[in-house]
Structures are given as C-alpha cells and as structure tokens.
Amino acid sequence: MTLYARFAAELGAILDRLEQDGVLPAGLSRANIAVEPPRDPSHGDLAINAAMVLAKPAGTNPRALAEALVERLRAVGGVESVAVAGPGFINLTLNDGVWRAELAEIHARGGDYGRSTIGAGRKVNVEYVSANPTGPMHMGHCRGAVVGDALASLLEYAGHEVIREYYVNDAGAQVDVLARSAHLRYREALGEVIGEISEGLYPGDYLKPVGAALAAEFGDRYVGVPESEWLVLFRERAVAAMIVLIKADLALLGIHHDLFSSEAAIHAEGKAEAAIARLRERGLIYEGVLEAPKGETPDDWEPVELTLFRATQFGDDQDRPVKKSDGSWTYFGGDLAYHAQKAEGVDALIDIWGADHAGTVKRIKAAVAALTGDRVQFDVKLIQMVRLLRGGEPIKMSKRAGNFVTLADVVREVGKDVVRFTMLTRKADAQMDFDFAKVVEASKDNPVFYVQYAHARIRSIGRRIAEAGVDCAGTPKLERLDREELALVALAAQFPRIVEAAAIAREPHRIAFYLFDLAAAFHAYFNMGNDRPDRRVLMANDVETTCARLYLANGIGQIIRNGLAIMGVAAVEEMK
Structure with a gap:
C-alpha cells in the first residue's frame, strides 16, 4: 500500500x-475525497478535502x-501536526520517521516501487501505429507509436493485462497502388528502363528490393500480362515485405506488437x-436513405438506398452507412467489423x-x-502532428518525391531514448516541435x-x-538526513500516485513531467554542495552522513529508473 493510500485508509x-457516532449520516459518497500533496509545500505534507x-x-x-476530523487525525501514527485551513481544508505534517521508512520502502521494493494493482487484471487492447502497409515508418507515425507503447507499459505497471495490436489496412485501394x-x-529489376515514376504510384526506393525479390522468384512470367494475373499475388508479397520493414523500423524504437490483425x-x-x-x-x-448534406446541396447529389447503422441511438450525429450502393464495404463498415473482433474477450479498447x-x-x-452492449469501455487518444525542425528551421518534405523523413533515420541520428x-514531453493532443539540435x-x-543526467550523476x-x-x-543511519533532504523523499513518494493518476487518465506524458521535476529537485540538492561543503554527499570525515546521503540518492535513482522503464527509455550509467 502506498503512503497516500495508507493515509486515505x-x-x-x-x-x-x-x-457510527452519528456525527455523519451513513451512505454519503466519498468518491471525491482526496488525500494528496498540498499545492504549497509550506502547508504540510498531505492535504485532505473531506470536510x-x-x-x-x-x-x-x-x-x-x-x-x-482533526481531533481524530492527530492520533494517527506518523502524524506530527494537523491544521485546518480556510473554510475547512485539512493539512497534515508527517514526522521524519514516515519519510525515512518510505525511503527504506523504495529500496526494498526496487523496480516494483510504484507498481499498482488498480487495473485488477482487466484486459485492455491498445491499438497503435496502424500505418498503411505501403512503406517504411516516417516521423508522422512516430508520436502515436511512442504514446501507444508507453501507455501500454503504463497500464501493465498499473495492473492491467495489455494486448498491443497493429491493424494492417491491407484491403483498400492503397495496397493495389502498392502492388502496381x-x-x-x-x-x-528485370532490366526495363522505367523512367520517372508515374503520378499515383509510390516512388520510394524502398520498393526496389521488393521488385528484385519478385524478379528472382518469378523471372519475366508477369511481364506484359494483364494486371488481373498478378495484382493479388504482388499485393500479398508487397504487403508482407512492408510489414517486415515496418516491424524492423518499430524495433529501432523498442516497439513490438503482440498482434498484427489484417483487414x-x-x-x-x-x-x-x-x-x-x-x-x-x-x-x-x-x-x-441518408438526409441530404446540410447547407448547399451538390448538383450531383441524389438519394440512394444504403445499408445503415443506427449510430444515433448511441450518441452519434447521424446514422452511418456500412455498405456502399454497389454492395462493397465502407471504411466504417470495415472498422466496425474490426472493433467487433478485437472487443471479444477484453474489458477495454484504446x-x-x-x-x-x-x-x-x-x-x-x-x-x-x-x-458490446456497453460492456467494453472504449477510448480514443488523438495525437497531434510533430513539426520537424533543424536549428529552428522547418524541414521541408515531399511525399510525392519520396523524400520524407523516416523514423529509422531519426533514431539513428539522435537515438531511441x-x-x-521527447515524444512524451507534451500532452498527446498538443502540437509539438522536434528540433534535431x-x-x-x-x-x-x-x-x-x-x-x-540526474541518473548518471547518482551513479557517479x-x-x-x-x-x-x-x-x-x-543499514545506513537515516537519522542523518534532515528535513531538507527528506523533502526529496516526499517528492519520490509521489511516484505511485502519479502512476495511478496517469493510468486512469491514460496519459503517459505525466510520467515524463514528474521525472523532470524529480530530476530538477535532485540537481538542486546536489548543487548545494558547490557553495556549502556541509551539504556535499561525500563527506570524507563523516561516513554515516555520506552513506545516508548515498542511500537517499540511490532511492531517487530507483524512482528515475522505474519511470524511465515505463517510458521505454534507458537509465544511463554515465554521460560523456
């Protein structure tokens, strides 16, 4: 049980x-009661809004x-003082023993400190990336890939069973273009001079190895023959080759899906x-028949009978066609079938x-x-675009020319971590800049x-x-740690509640924000020793203080490692 959960209990x-004493009526909802750090640390260690x-x-x-409440809270173990603020907020100050015990708990639990059971084993399907299988991953796919993967890890850390899924859109017109x-x-590959790539085809060189493999396997069998004889075969082979390429690109980011589902x-x-x-x-x-479009009706619009889903019964603005007038599936019809498949046997879809x-x-x-009869919770996280810069200048790209910035090139230049x-340093629905410099x-x-650097400094x-x-x-003498140092432990002790809050909100960026604050607090603590020799971690003539401060630093390092692991980022041992 986390420190905050213990005091909530x-x-x-x-x-x-x-x-029981009749002071409060029975059955009042306690859903909005919070035990949390006060906004102003000078007010104490815990703030309670119950009153x-x-x-x-x-x-x-x-x-x-x-x-x-104050009268009874004073008797709780570990409480040093209780005060009522304003119209009825309650602020608690905990004694030093609570924070020393929490530091020991961080060391005892190690990589599991902050791990939660709030997920209660509920099964969650997280579908992310799902780019059309028509080429390598580019930076337009990167942010969703990282957010999805970090969210999956966060939910696992919070006690969910997670399925990571990639939906392969291999049934649309785009894969016919890929085949062509x-x-x-x-x-x-067979020697024909093809000249400039025709408008409407994919121009990238990444298809050259695919063409070479097809030439090696089939020779000239499919040269000069009708498209109907090779389209399906080439589509299957090209899609398979693109999936191999996509998996390799994602692996550079440390991303591996459990399931690839084919449309x-x-x-x-x-x-x-x-x-x-x-x-x-x-x-x-x-x-x-759908209603005519609102506003000015197009000249070519005419009412056509379609197969429709009663989406308005479930909060949508209008009923939606699942089939076109020619009997083929709409995009929505295909998506409906896909979600029907992945909703089987899970408790939530993201x-x-x-x-x-x-x-x-x-x-x-x-x-x-x-x-699902509302049995399966469904959530969509919308990811805003990333603007690529180099030294403050936008990077110009052209999909038509095939010179988009690939994910692989970016990872090789700046590194996976x-x-x-970086992709988690802003809320997913906020636009962001990625400046290579x-x-x-x-x-x-x-x-x-x-x-x-905070982690590397701790290792150093x-x-x-x-x-x-x-x-x-x-066992270190933790009595050597004073209030100023134990304030670091209080910040570290927030990690479990940050994990739970981030998992509930489905917002992995909260982990990145918290780690930055923790790193900043540690750097400030360490840098005090530059001006005050008595605040240095290494005290040559005071072994007990040195070891207590090392224990504190290693506890902070453990929290940083735990948070970075959720984000899929390595905790470096040294920085050169």
Missing part, C-alpha cells in the same frame, strides 16, 4: 467511526466537520457480415489515432457500444538530458564514494 476508518466534500450533503458546517508500384520495380483477413473470414448480422437482429441495421481522424470518434464509439522521451542539447532546458556519486574508500555496506 486511515481517513476512511475515521469517517466510518464518525458515521469540504461531505459538509453540504451532511448538512453541517465544513469547518466544524474539519475540527471533528512493386510491379514497376519488378520490371525495373483483408477480417473480410475474407466473413467477420464483417457476422457483425452486421448481429446488429441487424437487434434492429440496429436497416436499409434507408485506439491511438492521428488528430485528423477526430471526426470518426463518435461513430466508432457508437459501434463499440452497440456491439531521445526520440521516445535541441533534443540532443546538454542543458537543463532539454528534459531528456536533464533526467538522464556511488563510484566516487567507493573510490574514496568509504564502505556503505549495512
């Missing part, structure tokens, strides 16, 4: 007794209720028809989408609600460097103490 027991939350439904004065592009490279396979196996049949049995599928898909959210939420950490800058303005402290011949084996 103590508060809960006190509230139970107040109910403010319960006073009105209890029909009593908040301050009077706060005074009744591969056929062109196939002919090129083409979903249709081939009749899963779309099965999903529609289930909804039709419940009266949620019908044949009808999709990581680009912000340009915001208009699709309501209809998919409606589909999942209908398909820099890419992953800034992200490798060795300054406190660069959070990647600042956090990793340990090496220097060992080199000085100071033996810190055994």
Whole structure:
C-alpha cells in the first residue's frame, strides 16, 4: 500500500467511526475525497478535502466537520501536526520517521516501487501505429507509436493485462497502388528502363528490393500480362515485405506488437457480415436513405438506398452507412467489423489515432457500444502532428518525391531514448516541435538530458564514494538526513500516485513531467554542495552522513529508473 493510500485508509476508518457516532449520516459518497500533496509545500505534507466534500450533503458546517476530523487525525501514527485551513481544508505534517521508512520502502521494493494493482487484471487492447502497409515508418507515425507503447507499459505497471495490436489496412485501394508500384520495380529489376515514376504510384526506393525479390522468384512470367494475373499475388508479397520493414523500423524504437490483425483477413473470414448480422437482429441495421448534406446541396447529389447503422441511438450525429450502393464495404463498415473482433474477450479498447481522424470518434464509439452492449469501455487518444525542425528551421518534405523523413533515420541520428522521451514531453493532443539540435542539447532546458543526467550523476556519486574508500555496506543511519533532504523523499513518494493518476487518465506524458521535476529537485540538492561543503554527499570525515546521503540518492535513482522503464527509455550509467 502506498503512503497516500495508507493515509486515505486511515481517513476512511475515521469517517466510518464518525458515521457510527452519528456525527455523519451513513451512505454519503466519498468518491471525491482526496488525500494528496498540498499545492504549497509550506502547508504540510498531505492535504485532505473531506470536510469540504461531505459538509453540504451532511448538512453541517465544513469547518466544524474539519475540527471533528482533526481531533481524530492527530492520533494517527506518523502524524506530527494537523491544521485546518480556510473554510475547512485539512493539512497534515508527517514526522521524519514516515519519510525515512518510505525511503527504506523504495529500496526494498526496487523496480516494483510504484507498481499498482488498480487495473485488477482487466484486459485492455491498445491499438497503435496502424500505418498503411505501403512503406517504411516516417516521423508522422512516430508520436502515436511512442504514446501507444508507453501507455501500454503504463497500464501493465498499473495492473492491467495489455494486448498491443497493429491493424494492417491491407484491403483498400492503397495496397493495389502498392502492388502496381512493386510491379514497376519488378520490371525495373528485370532490366526495363522505367523512367520517372508515374503520378499515383509510390516512388520510394524502398520498393526496389521488393521488385528484385519478385524478379528472382518469378523471372519475366508477369511481364506484359494483364494486371488481373498478378495484382493479388504482388499485393500479398508487397504487403508482407512492408510489414517486415515496418516491424524492423518499430524495433529501432523498442516497439513490438503482440498482434498484427489484417483487414483483408477480417473480410475474407466473413467477420464483417457476422457483425452486421448481429446488429441487424437487434434492429440496429436497416436499409434507408441518408438526409441530404446540410447547407448547399451538390448538383450531383441524389438519394440512394444504403445499408445503415443506427449510430444515433448511441450518441452519434447521424446514422452511418456500412455498405456502399454497389454492395462493397465502407471504411466504417470495415472498422466496425474490426472493433467487433478485437472487443471479444477484453474489458477495454484504446485506439491511438492521428488528430485528423477526430471526426470518426463518435461513430466508432457508437459501434463499440452497440456491439458490446456497453460492456467494453472504449477510448480514443488523438495525437497531434510533430513539426520537424533543424536549428529552428522547418524541414521541408515531399511525399510525392519520396523524400520524407523516416523514423529509422531519426533514431539513428539522435537515438531511441531521445526520440521516445521527447515524444512524451507534451500532452498527446498538443502540437509539438522536434528540433534535431535541441533534443540532443546538454542543458537543463532539454528534459531528456536533464533526467538522464540526474541518473548518471547518482551513479557517479556511488563510484566516487567507493573510490574514496568509504564502505556503505549495512543499514545506513537515516537519522542523518534532515528535513531538507527528506523533502526529496516526499517528492519520490509521489511516484505511485502519479502512476495511478496517469493510468486512469491514460496519459503517459505525466510520467515524463514528474521525472523532470524529480530530476530538477535532485540537481538542486546536489548543487548545494558547490557553495556549502556541509551539504556535499561525500563527506570524507563523516561516513554515516555520506552513506545516508548515498542511500537517499540511490532511492531517487530507483524512482528515475522505474519511470524511465515505463517510458521505454534507458537509465544511463554515465554521460560523456
């Protein structure tokens, strides 16, 4: 149990007794009661809003209720003082023994400090990246890939069972274009001069190895023959080659999915028809005509009978077609079938989408609600674009020319850890800049460097103490740590509640923000020794203080490692 959870439990027991004594009516909701750090550290260690939350439904004065709580909170173990602030907020100051015990707990639990059980083993499917299988990963895919992977790790750390999934869009027109592009490279590999790549085909050189492999396997069998004889085969081979390429690119970022689901396979196996049949049995599928577009009606618009899903019954703005007038599936029809498949056997679905898909959210939420009877929670995290800069100047790219910035090139230039950490330094729905010069800058303005440097500095402290011949084996004398130093422990002790809050909100960037604050606090603590010899970690003439401070530093290092592990970032041992 975390420190905050322990005091929340103590508060809960006190509230139970107040109910038994008739001070509070039974059955009041406690959902909004919080035990958390106060905004102003000078107010104490814990802030409690229970009196403010319960006073009105209890029909009593908040301050009077706060005074009744204070009387009982003073008796809780580890509480040094309790005060009522303002109209009824309660501030607790804990004694030093609480923080020394928490530091020992950090060391005892190691990599599991901060791990939570709030997920209770619930199974969550997190689908992310899912770029069309038509080429290598580029930086437009990077942010969603990192956010999705970090979110999956965060949910696992918080006690969920997670499935990482990639949806392969291999049933649309784009993969036919891929097949035709591969056929062109196939002919090129056989010696044909293909000249400039035609408009509408993929121009990148990444298809040359695919063409060469097809030429080696089939010779000239598919030269000069109708498209119908090779399109399906070339499509399958090209998609398979692109998936290998995509997996290799993602592996450079440390990303590995558990499951790759094929859109083409979903249709081939009749899963779309099965999903529609289930909804039709419940009266949620019908044949009808959509209303004319709002505003000025296009000249070529005419009412056409379509197969429609009653999305409006589940909060959408209008009913949605699942099939076109020619009987083929709409994009929504395919997405509906896919979500029907992945909702089987899970408790929640999370999709990581680009912000340009915001208009699709309501209809998919409606589909999942209908398909699962609201049993499966569904959430979409929208990811804003990343603007690429070099020294403050935008990098110009052209997909038509095939000179987009690939993920592999970026990782090779600045490193996996820099890419992953940087992508988590802003909320996912906020636009961000990725400046190749800034992200490798060795300054406190660069959070990647600042956090990793804190860990490297802690490791360096340990090496220097060992080199000085100071033996810190055994139990350290933590009484040597004063209030100023124990304030670092109080900040470190927030890590478990940060993990839980981030998991509940599905916001892995909160871990990055917290680590930056923790690193900044550690650097400030360490730098005090530059001006005050008595604040240095290594005190040559005071072994007990040295070992206590090393123990403190190593505890902070453990929290940094735990947080970076969630983010998929290495904790470096030294920085050169």
